[in-house]
Amino acid sequence: MLRFKNLGSGSSGNATLVQASSGTGVTHLLVDCGLGIRNLAKRLGEAGLLPDQVDAVFITHEHSDHIGCVRSYALRERIPVYMSAGTWVGMREPDFEGLLRLVADGTSFEVGALQVTPFAVPHDSREPLQLHCTDGATRLGVLTDLGHVTPHVLQHLSGCASLLLEC
Numbered sequence: 098m099l100r101f102k103n104l105g106s107g108s109s110g111n112a113t114l115v116q117a118s119s120g121t122g123v124t125h126l127l128v129d130c131g132l133g134i135r136n137l138a139k140r141l142g143e144a145g146l147l148p149d150q151v152d153a154v155f156i157t158h159e160h161s162d163h164i165g166c167v168r169s170y171a172l173r174e175r176i177p178v179y180m181s182a183g184t185w186v187g188m189r190e191p192d193f194e195g196l197l198r199l200v201a202d203g204t205s206f207e208v209g210a211l212q213v214t215p216f217a218v219p220h221d222s223r224e225p226l227q228l229h230c231t232d233g234a235t236r237l238g239v240l241t242d243l244g245h246v247t248p249h250v251l252q253h254l255s256g257c258a259s260l261l262l263e264c
Contacts, residue, residue, distance in 0.1 A: 100115075101261055129154075129165075132166065151176055152176070153177045156184055159185075183224020201215070202226065213230045225242070229254060239260075
């Protein structure tokens with residue numbers, strides 16, 4: 098089963114939790130990490146999670162309301178962080194001590210029970226990526242700060258059972 102919960106939206110910080118359940122357990126992906134670390138821990142707690150129960154973080158782009166505490170959170174909890182090379186450069190190439198996973202438009206990767214596919218979107222940042230993910234049965238699209246809809250965006254969102262818009 099695929100579920101999602103928005104933990105924060107707006108200029109004060111963006112974060113969305115995506116959860117996939119399978120026969121082997123539960124996977125939690127945090128999309129963006131724009132909150133402060135205490136606020137993130139509080140909101141994860143309200144969602145029934147401890148900070149160390151998140152399996153990975155996906156950063157859509159380098160604006161401060163999307164990256165917030167990502168480096169300190171990832172290093173503290175030893176959680177891998179996925180983002181584009183352009184986003185990493187836009188963040189001034191911080192050292193994630195081996196936890197950074199660079200991803201690109203259309204190249205899928207797996208986090209536990211989730212298959213995640215990032216895709217390029219128009220937005221005022223270096224190399225913004227949004228995503229769709231699936232647990233094998235249901236497909237979810239996540240869009241944050243989309244400049245405008247393109248045929249490429251529509252192609253990646255076709256077949257989604259749910260679409261989360263944060264803009």
